[in-house]
Amino acid sequence: MTVRQLSxxxxxxxxxxxxxxxxxxxxxPVQDFGVKAAARLxxxxxxxxxxxxxxxxxxxxxxxxxxxxxxxxRAAVDEAAALxxxxxxxxxxxxxxxxxxxxxxxxxxxxxxxxLGPYAAGRGVRLAIEPLxxxxxxxxxxxxxxxxxxxxxxxxxxEQVGVAVDTYHVWWDDTAPAQIARxxxxxxxxxxxxxxxxxxxxxGVLNGRGQVxxxxxxxxxxxxxxxxxxxxxxxEVELFNDALWARDGREVLAETAAxxxxxxx
Amino acid sequence: MTVRQLSxxxxxxxxxxxxxxxxxxxxxPVQDFGVKAAARLxxxxxxxxxxxxxxxxxxxxxxxxxxxxxxxxRAAVDEAAALxxxxxxxxxxxxxxxxxxxxxxxxxxxxxxxxLGPYAAGRGVRLAIEPLxxxxxxxxxxxxxxxxxxxxxxxxxxEQVGVAVDTYHVWWDDTAPAQIARxxxxxxxxxxxxxxxxxxxxxGVLNGRGQVxxxxxxxxxxxxxxxxxxxxxxxEVELFNDALWARDGREVLAETAAxxxxxxx
Numbered sequence: 001m002t003v004r005q006l007s008x009x010x011x012x013x014x015x016x017x018x019x020x021x022x023x024x025x026x027x028x029p030v031q032d033f034g035v036k037a038a039a040r041l042x043x044x045x046x047x048x049x050x051x052x053x054x055x056x057x058x059x060x061x062x063x064x065x066x067x068x069x070x071x072x073x074r075a076a077v078d079e080a081a082a083l084x085x086x087x088x089x090x091x092x093x094x095x096x097x098x099x100x101x102x103x104x105x106x107x108x109x110x111x112x113x114x115x116l117g118p119y120a121a122g123r124g125v126r127l128a129i130e131p132l133x134x135x136x137x138x139x140x141x142x143x144x145x146x147x148x149x150x151x152x153x154x155x156x157x158x159e160q161v162g163v164a165v166d167t168y169h170v171w172w173d174d175t176a177p178a179q180i181a182r183x184x185x186x187x188x189x190x191x192x193x194x195x196x197x198x199x200x201x202x203x204g205v206l207n208g209r210g211q212v213x214x215x216x217x218x219x220x221x222x223x224x225x226x227x228x229x230x231x232x233x234x235x236e237v238e239l240f241n242d243a244l245w246a247r248d249g250r251e252v253l254a255e256t257a258a259x260x261x262x263x264x265x
Numbered sequence: 266m267t268v269r270q271l272s273x274x275x276x277x278x279x280x281x282x283x284x285x286x287x288x289x290x291x292x293x294p295v296q297d298f299g300v301k302a303a304a305r306l307x308x309x310x311x312x313x314x315x316x317x318x319x320x321x322x323x324x325x326x327x328x329x330x331x332x333x334x335x336x337x338x339r340a341a342v343d344e345a346a347a348l349x350x351x352x353x354x355x356x357x358x359x360x361x362x363x364x365x366x367x368x369x370x371x372x373x374x375x376x377x378x379x380x381l382g383p384y385a386a387g388r389g390v391r392l393a394i395e396p397l398x399x400x401x402x403x404x405x406x407x408x409x410x411x412x413x414x415x416x417x418x419x420x421x422x423x424e425q426v427g428v429a430v431d432t433y434h435v436w437w438d439d440t441a442p443a444q445i446a447r448x449x450x451x452x453x454x455x456x457x458x459x460x461x462x463x464x465x466x467x468x469g470v471l472n473g474r475g476q477v478x479x480x481x482x483x484x485x486x487x488x489x490x491x492x493x494x495x496x497x498x499x500x501e502v503e504l505f506n507d508a509l510w511a512r513d514g515r516e517v518l519a520e521t522a523a524x525x526x527x528x529x530x
Contacts, residue, residue: 095481099481100481100482100483100486101483102437102439103439106439133399133400134398134399134400134437134438135398135399135400135466135470137436137437137462137481138437138462138464138480138481139464139465144437144438145438145439147440148439171402172367172399172402172403172409173399173409173410174367174368174371174410174413175412197402197403199403199404200404200468200469200470201400201466201468201469201470202468203465203466203467203468204465204466205400205465205466205470215403216360216364216365216402216403217365218365218366221365
């Protein structure tokens with residue numbers, strides 16, 4: 001998503017040239033390209049698929065809507081397995097229209113995980129609950145902190161459900177370091193993502209994630225926390241940023257790799 | 266601030282007509298009107314000044330900047346005392362330019378409170394640390410949760426330093442109910458403010474606070490929490506909202522009073 005202006009073949013080629021060993025993919029471009037074709041492409045390029053983004057949106061009250069969400073998440077698990085990644089990232093979903101019941105929404109997520117966790121584990125895929133910044137609590141994700149994500153995940157085995165740690169979402173939280181240790185001890189850090197916090201935030205607050213090094217986040221400190229928690233998996237950089245999308249994708253990818261080396265290696 | 270389009274005399278008259286018994290004032294319009302004149306106006310109108318907003322911005326590293334901030338906060342305390350309110354709300358300040366050190370910034374706030382708390386208490390004024398939503402952590406307020414605010418406040422006597430509970434800032438936080446109980450037990454809920462959470466957020470995320478009842482916040486639940494914590498002080502409605510500011514101020518004030526009755530009484 002950081003360089004969504006690149007097609008999948010362009011992305012695979014650019015990663016190869018830069019020595020980027022893995023890539024997190026999003027479902028929409030994979031579906032557009034064809035899941036099997038995408039799997040072949042990354043395999044032929046020697047590129048690991050670190051995660052698939054994203055499943056989730058599991059907070060519906062309406063029975064039909066809920067059934068559709070579960071079916072879509074099973075499809076996402078199948079796509080992840082086909083791509084050869086072991087991790088499907090979940091954005092849990094916001095409040096249903098008119099609802100003010102955060103607790104109820106979080107409980108419906110737990111119910112859904114009880115169905116999806118065994119399905120995913122049976123296909124070699126782990127679910128990663130991603131707590132999103134509290135500014136998304138109403139409309140995208142009622143899971144706002146690592147503590148909440150772990151409270152949900154720990155109801156299930158770690159090989160079924162863990163968490164995604166993204167600096168953009170947790171950097172402000174003074175309880176996050178202890179929660180990272182908790183997640184690591186339980187083998188539940190299923191991915192680690194970097195994005196920087198820059199202001200002012202854009203309207204809608206979706207596409208203002210800062211390039212690594214441009215903002216308020218001490219990347220090396222967070223890297224140190226997940227390292228100390230025993231995490232040895234891939235480090236992803238996930239930027240939604242209109243200014244970056246408007247630039248040449250290969251240039252942005254090279255810049256991002258350089259920023260990673262400078263700020264987070 | 267909810268009806269900043271009204272002059273202070275218009276505001277006092279409209280509150281009188283509507284039976285609104287108190288008002289939280291901001292420093293700038295009070296200074297423009299004259300502190301003594303404003304104090305006389307509200308006294309003559311029989312209107313209580315619930316709080317003065319705001320002091321704070323206490324995170325500077327530079328010595329001169331820090332001295333200026335402390336002097337400005339002492340002036341704010343003096344203004345609060347002159348207006349006859351016992352509470353000065355503090356917005357603690359963001360990260361200094363180029364800094365990524367949230368912990369250091371929070372510690373400098375504690376240092377400043379050690380100087381300002383006794384000064385305020387000596388003039389009959391309590392300081393209320395307002396945790397601001399985590400989306401303001403970089404540029405306005407490094408104190409993002411009630412737990413953090415109380416960790417700071419509890420270093421000092423409750424008659425010097427407490428907290429402001431604002432639904433807009435804490436509604437997403439599942440640990441906030443326990444923190445409200447903690448604050449109430451310590452006599453540290455120094456004010457309680459209502460604003461609703463509506464989306465999409467506007468650019469800069471400052472002026473999108475929703476009218477009470479328009480958004481995701483269960484006002485009666487939060488009212489019940491502060492009531493159960495023993496809070497018996499005023500309930501303020503504090504909305505920063507471009508759409509409300511563009512309307513007739515007396516109409517907005519009447520609507521706000523009606524919404525309070527409908528959703529939070």
